[in-house]
């Protein structure tokens with residue numbers, strides 16, 4: 001990839017050409033400009049995970065990814081997981097049912113990391129689940145509720161071959 005003034009990419013299935021605000025704009029900032037405000041910016045330093053999105057099916061902390069690096073990529077945000085306003089995807093449902101969040105500010109991070117994990121490992125071990133979540137900080141739940149929700153998301157997954165991203 002090279003630097004560019006406009007980024008062409010797919011975000012949550014929508015093909016976009018987005019002019020860069022400036023050469024140092026982060027992917028998180030750009031996504032929020034396109035209305036993906038579910039991608040939260042907490043630390044803006046790669047520490048908390050709140051800004052996590054999938055880029056070509058891998059989880060990235062989008063606050064430390066220059067927007068131009070996503071040129072010609074497929075990005076999926078927390079807002080692209082559920083098929084409609086009235087529905088939740090299975091991982092989101094598990095977090096809701098298991099009280100996996102409180103204020104919700106951090107929660108896109110764990111959920112997107114779990115999606116990335118499940119795309120590459122449909123039946124992950126406890127260690128793999130913990131490892132996938134290790135880059136996420138939550139100031140509300142003490143993380144035990146997140147772990148419980150993550151285990152539920154893995155165990156309740158109806159069919160390991162199902163595409164959790166719908």
Ligand code: FES
Pocket residue numbers: 040041042043044045046047048049050051052061062063064
């Ligand atoms: S906002 Fe990106 S890691 Fe904290």
Ligand code: FES
Pocket residue numbers: 100101102103104105106107137138139140141
């Ligand atoms: S639910 Fe509030 S920071 Fe995690």
